[in-house]
Structure formats: structure tokens, C-alpha cells
Amino acid sequence: xxxxxxxxxxxxxxxxxxxxxxxxxDFEIVSTGGxxxxxxxxxxxxTGVEEVTGFPEMLDGRVKTLHPKIHAGILAKxxxxxxxxxxxxxxxxxxDLVAVNLYPFKQTIEKPExxxxxxxxxxxxxxxxxxxxxxxxxxxxxxxxxxxxYQPVINxxxxxxxxxxxxxxxxxxxxxxTAAYDALISNYLTDEEFPEKLTLxxxxxxxxxxxxxxxxxxxxxxxxxxxxxxxxxxQLHGKELSHNNIKDANAALNMVAEFDQPTxxxxxxxxxxxxxxxxTIEKAWDEAYESDxxxxxxxxxxxxxxxxxxxxxxxxxxxxxIVIAPSYTDEAFEILAKKKNxxxxxxxxxxRDEPDRFExxxxxxxxxxxxxxxxxxxxxDFKVVTKVQPTEQQLKALQFGQHVVxxxxxxxxxxxxxxxxxxVGMGQPNRIDSAKIAIQKAMPKDGxxxxxxxxxxxxxxxDCVEYAAKHDIxxxxxxxxxxxxxxxxxxxxxxxxxxxMTGVRHFRH
Numbered sequence: 001x002x003x004x005x006x007x008x009x010x011x012x013x014x015x016x017x018x019x020x021x022x023x024x025x026d027f028e029i030v031s032t033g034g035x036x037x038x039x040x041x042x043x044x045x046x047t048g049v050e051e052v053t054g055f056p057e058m059l060d061g062r063v064k065t066l067h068p069k070i071h072a073g074i075l076a077k078x079x080x081x082x083x084x085x086x087x088x089x090x091x092x093x094x095x096d097l098v099a100v101n102l103y104p105f106k107q108t109i110e111k112p113e114x115x116x117x118x119x120x121x122x123x124x125x126x127x128x129x130x131x132x133x134x135x136x137x138x139x140x141x142x143x144x145x146x147x148x149x150y151q152p153v154i155n156x157x158x159x160x161x162x163x164x165x166x167x168x169x170x171x172x173x174x175x176x177x178t179a180a181y182d183a184l185i186s187n188y189l190t191d192e193e194f195p196e197k198l199t200l201x202x203x204x205x206x207x208x209x210x211x212x213x214x215x216x217x218x219x220x221x222x223x224x225x226x227x228x229x230x231x232x233x234x235q236l237h238g239k240e241l242s243h244n245n246i247k248d249a250n251a252a253l254n255m256v257a258e259f260d261q262p263t264x265x266x267x268x269x270x271x272x273x274x275x276x277x278x279x280t281i282e283k284a285w286d287e288a289y290e291s292d293x294x295x296x297x298x299x300x301x302x303x304x305x306x307x308x309x310x311x312x313x314x315x316x317x318x319x320x321x322i323v324i325a326p327s328y329t330d331e332a333f334e335i336l337a338k339k340k341n342x343x344x345x346x347x348x349x350x351x352r353d354e355p356d357r358f359e360x361x362x363x364x365x366x367x368x369x370x371x372x373x374x375x376x377x378x379x380x381d382f383k384v385v386t387k388v389q390p391t392e393q394q395l396k397a398l399q400f401g402q403h404v405v406x407x408x409x410x411x412x413x414x415x416x417x418x419x420x421x422x423x424v425g426m427g428q429p430n431r432i433d434s435a436k437i438a439i440q441k442a443m444p445k446d447g448x449x450x451x452x453x454x455x456x457x458x459x460x461x462x463d464c465v466e467y468a469a470k471h472d473i474x475x476x477x478x479x480x481x482x483x484x485x486x487x488x489x490x491x492x493x494x495x496x497x498x499x500x501m502t503g504v505r506h507f508r509h
Contacts, residue, residue, distance in 0.1 A: 005097035006049075006070070007039070008032045008127065010104055011147055016042040018099070018150040025157055027097065033057070052093075066126055074098060074133045078140035097153075098134035099144040102127045102177075106184055106224060123185055128178045138171035139164065145177045184224055194369065200360065211243045218243045230347070236333070238343035241322075244269075245300070245343065249322055252302035253347055255407040256324075258376070259304060264288035267300040271427070274299075275404050276420045281305040285314055287420035292441070300324070304349055307332045326350075373406060375504050382500040385480070385489050390498040393418055394452055394475040398500060401454030402477055406506035412456040413464070415442035415473070422451055431455065435464040439471045449474075456506040458482040462491040469495035479505045 005027045009015055012035070019029055019039050031039055032049045039046045050056050053067040073095040076083040087094060103124040108114050134143040142162060144153055149170065156162040180201035187199070202221035211218035220243070222230075235241065241249065252267035259277060264284040266274035273295035276287025281303055289296055301315065302324040312332035315323060322343040323336060336344055361368040379395050390398060397418035405414045408426045413434040415423040423442030425434035435453070442451060453468050455478040465488045468476060476492065480501030492499040 002026050002028055003096040004028045004030060004073070004093055005099065006030045006074075006095050006130065007099045008035050008049075008130070009099060009101045009147075010034075011101045012038055013147040014150050015039070015147070016044065018147075018154070019044045019046075021154045022097070025154070030095070066129065068092070070095070070130065071133055074130065074141055075137050076140070077137065095134075095141065097142040097144070098130055099150075100127045100131050101145055101147070102131075102181055105181065105188075109184070109188055110225065119188060124181070128181065131174045131178055135171035135174035138167040142167060143170050143174050145170075145174045149173075180224060198369065206240065208243050208246075209240065216243075220246055234346040236328075236344045236346055237337045238322075238339075239341045241343060245322060248300040249302075249324060249345065251407065252300045252322075253324055256302040256304045257349055258403055258407075262305045263303065265302040266291070266296045267302065268295055268298070271408055272404060272421065272424060274421055275416075277400065278419060281307060282311040282314070285311050289314070291421040292424075296320075302347075307336075309335060312336050373506060373508075375506075376403075382477070382502060383480075384498065384500050385485075386492045386497065386499045388493070388496050388498040390475045390500060393450065394498060397450065397452040398454065398475060398477040401452050402502065402506075405454040405456045406508065408456065408508065410456055410507045410509055412506075412508065413438045414454050415439055415451050416454065417450045417452075431457070431459060432461075432463050432467065435467055439468060439473070443471065452476065454478070456508065458485065458505070459488045460484060462487040464488075465491040465497065465499070466495075469497055473497065475499070477502065479503060481505070 003026065005022050007015070007019060007029060008031060015035065015038060022029060023044065028047060029039065029044060030047045030049055030052055036046050036048055049070065053069045055067060069092050072087060072090065072092050076087050076094060078084065078094070103122045105119065105122045105124070108122040109119050131143060131145060134141040142153060144150065153162070156166055179199070183199040183201040201224045203224050205220045205222045208218040208220055210216055247270060248267050251270045252265050255267070255272060256263055256265045261277040262279065262281045262284045263275070263277045264281065264287070265272055266288050274288040274291030276284045276291060278284040278287055284303070296318065298319055298321055300322040301320055304326065306327040306329060307323070307325045308329050309331040312335040316335050316338065320342055322345060324345045324347050326347060326349050328336070328344070333344065336342060356372055358369055359372045379399055382398070384390065397416055400418050401414055401416040404416060404421055405412050408414060408424060411428050411431045411434045413425045413431065414421055415438045423438040423440065425437030428434040428437065438453070449472065451473055452475040453473045455464070455476070458479050458481045459465060460482055461484060465476065469491065475498040477500050480503060482488070489499060
């Protein structure tokens with residue numbers, strides 16, 4: 001007994017082969033527009049949808065499949081005698097397979113020159129209606145939305161394994177597809193910052209070997225419209241990225257994008273362990289490495305300039321998990337790729353001034369949405385609150401320290417010069433412990449006499465200032481805003497420390 005398949009696709013991948021195999025399985029093919037033409041050009045016999053409906057396409061193709069002879073043929077319950085009688089009485093042939101993929105709305109809005117009118121024309125109406133109808137009636141209709149499923153469907157039809165579970169699997173895929181499609185449209189048309197309903201859509205990038213720990217399963221999904229500063233740059237070499245690699249790479253990439261000078265970031269467990277800036281990327285590497293030669297081992301490195309051979313030679317001497325750069329010279333790539341497991345990634349930093357406006361943080365039972373912290377504290381906005389004024393070199397160091405501390409987990413305190421980090425204290429339940437960690441790590445390093453201290457939030461008491469003063473810190477930057485600011489200022493004045501306040505907190509939980 002002949003069966004009927006409706007094919008209407010924007011993605012013509014493997015379409016002709018799929019249709020020919022359906023014909024071999026005694027399917028009548030019904031189709032529309034460009035799909036019909038592509039099949040006819042390939043010699044596949046096709047029935048036009050207008051022949052089924054008795055109604056021509058109209059409104060420039062906006063209306064062609066929205067007709068009872070299509071939707072009744074899809075939605076009729078095959079095991080309901082009354083449904084089947086109604087089809088027979090109306091002269092409607094059941095449709096047993098629906099293969100539809102939608103107008104390319106996503107691809108259209110990804111083009112910068114696309115107008116709103118052009119985008120709206122790519123909002124599919126008939127396609128989602130047919131898909132949802134077929135998926136709702138999956139017990140009687142095979143629904144195919146992904147060309148990757150063409151061959152599995154053919155195989156299932158051939159060996160009669162197109163059972164309820166197989167059909168349900170395809171139906172669920174349809175509803176995921178149409179939900180993501182509608183989410184893209186609603187987000188494109190939404191002007192509100194925080195609308196009453198928010199639907200985000202993500203596409204699976206890869207299955208991961210494991211999550212944070214080996215007993216946890218994991219996969220990576222990226223936004224359907226990823227940011228221009230992508231957290232997953234092109235991988236050029238090495239093992240697959242792990243769950244933790246991706247998080248660290250994202251943190252390193254977002255941090256290095258903040259700097260204008262040649263900069264090297266060494267990241268461990270979502271915190272910078274070494275940051276260096278210089279006139280060349282090789283010298284910036286030296287500064288970052290010297291910041292913490294122990295912690296950089298096994299680290300994630302992000303740089304904002306091309307990596308040359310000299311820098312690659314130095315990197316090659318130690319074990320690194322990941323290197324992220326805008327580009328590599330041929331010689332540099334050859335040097336680094338000698339280690340088969342190191343992950344070498346290429347990241348486009350040309351859009352670093354266009355970061356994601358919002359960030360999402362999942363919590364049990366929900367998600368937090370907030371504006372990303374892209375506030376950049378500038379020297380002219382600094383308020384000197386002490387008797388001693390910072391020197392020009394100290395101001396540069398304070399600016400550098402502020403860039404670094406905003407990327408460190410709170411409570412965060414860092415000790416830096418104007419070119420590198422000396423000590424990083426992070427994640428402590430009180431600020432004095434973070435200050436002690438940062439200062440104690442900084443103490444043995446050369447150039448300590450030029451060090452400043454930066455804090456991501458205000459000092460609740462004067463103990464951090466006193467501890468810094470007793471360890472030769474000469475300048476401090478912090479947001480201010482504590483009811484005890486005057487105590488910290490008085491302590492700074494007591495020891496001749498220059499202190500500036502920015503008025504901007506940079507908590508990073």
C-alpha cells in the first residue's frame with residue numbers, strides 16, 4: 001500500500017537521496033516550491049502541494065500548506081475509526097511522513113546588513129505548524145527535522161524498527177527545534193532588558209569526557225547566537241577540551257580581552273595566577289611567568305598578540321594545558337605542537353569591545369541573569385583620599401591592579417607592579433586573609449618596593465591597610481563605601497600610604 005511523505009526543506013542536504021529511497025519504499029512524494037523544483041530537477045516524481053489542496057500558493061508563498069487537506073492528513077489518529085472515516089469522506093489522503101526544516105532565520109539575522117523586514121520574512125509559519133502537528137501525532141506520523149536523521153529513518157522503515165520509541169525520539173527533537181526557533185525570534189524582537197518571560201536557546205557543541213570530576217557526566221552547549229568574543233575559539237591542536245578547560249579558557253579569554261598592551265594571562269581554576277604586560281608578547285610572558293612560576297605549571301595561557309617563536313620556545317619548556325592566541329607564526333605553532341596533548345586555540349579578539357551584555361548563572365531551580373561587569377575604572381575617575389598623592393608609576397600600577405582584581409574570585413586582593421602580578425589572594429571568607437595571602441606570595445619577588453595593593457571591594461576595617469603598610473605597600477586602590485572608610489584612610493595616612501577610591505565594586509563570586 002502506497003504511503004505519502006511531505007517534504008519541504010530549506011536545507012537541501014541529502015534531500016534527493018532521501019526522496020529516492022522513499023520512492024523505492026513506495027512513498028508518494030508531496031512537496032512545495034524550491035524543494036519540489038530540486039526534486040524534479042533530479043528526476044524524482046513529485047506531487048505539488050497545490051494539487052493536494054486544490055488551492056494555489058498565495059501571498060508570495062506565505063500561504064501554501066495551511067490547509068485542511070494537509071493538516072487533517074497529518075493529525076488524524078490512525079487508530080480512530082471516526083477520524084479515518086472523516087478523512088475518507090473528505091477525500092483526504094493520510095500523510096505518513098513529514099520532513100521539514102525551517103526558513104533560515106538564524107543565518108539571516110547573523111548577517112550584520114540584515115534589515116528587520118528581511119528578518120521577518122524568514123519567520124516560518126507553515127513549517128512549524130506541520131512539524132508540530134506531525135510531532136503531536138507521532139504515533140502515526142514520522143517527523144524528520146534534521147537531515148542527519150534521513151538515513152536512520154530509511155533504515156527504520158526498511159527493517160520495521162520505526163516503533164513508538166523511535167517516533168517519540170524524533171518528535172521530541174522537533175519540539176526542541178521549534179522551541180529554539182521561536183526563542184531566536186522572540187529574542188530578536190525583544191527590546192526589554194529583562195522581559196516577563198525569557199527563553200534562551202543553546203546548541204550542543206560536544207560531549208565531554210566528564211564534568212568537574214570524573215564521576216560527573218557533562219556536555220558543552222553554546223548559545224545559538226554565540227558572542228563575538230567566543231568562549232570556544234577554534235581548536236588547532238591537542239586533546240579535546242574538558243569541562244574545566246572550557247571554564248578556565250573562558251575566564252582567561254575574557255580577562256585578556258580587557259588589555260590594550262601586549263598581555264599574557266596565566267589562569268588556574270578560574271583565577272589568574274600570573275598576569276604580565278610589556279612592549280612585546282615575549283616580555284609579557286616573562287612577566288606573567290615570574291609572577292608565580294609554581295602555579296603557572298599546568299595553567300591556561302591567554303595572550304592578545306600573535307605568538308612568535310621566541311615566546312613559544314619559553315612556553316614549550318613547561319607543562320601547559322591550553323594556549324589561546326589570536327594567531328601563531330608557523331614556527332611558533334610547530335614548536336608548541338611538539339607536545340601532542342597541549343590544546344592550541346585560536347581566538348578572534350577583534351571584537352573584544354563587543355562582549356556579551358548579559359551573563360547567566362544557573363542555580364538550583366532557576367537562573368540568574370545580570371549585566372556583565374564591563375565597567376573599566378579609569379585614572380581620571382580615581383579619588384585620592386589620603387594626604388600622600390600616588391606617583392605616576394603608582395597610578396599605572398593601580399590601574400593595572402584594578403584590571404586584574406576584577407577577574408579574581410571574591411574576596412579578592414592582589415599585589416602588583418605596573419607590569420605584573422606579584423601575589424593573588426582570592427576566595428577567602430574575610431578580606432584580611434586574602435590580603436595576607438597576596439602579600440605573603442608577593443614578598444620574595446624582585447621589584448616589591450614598587451608594589452601596590454588592589455581590592456575588589458571596600459575594607460570593612462583598617463586591618464588590611466595596616467598589614468599592607470607593615471609589608472611596605474606604598475599605594476592602595478579600593479572602591480570605598482564602608483562606614484569605616486575613615487579608619488582605613490587614617491591608617492594609610494599614619495604610614496604614608498597613597499590610597500585612591502574608585503566608587504565601583506567588582507565582586508566575582
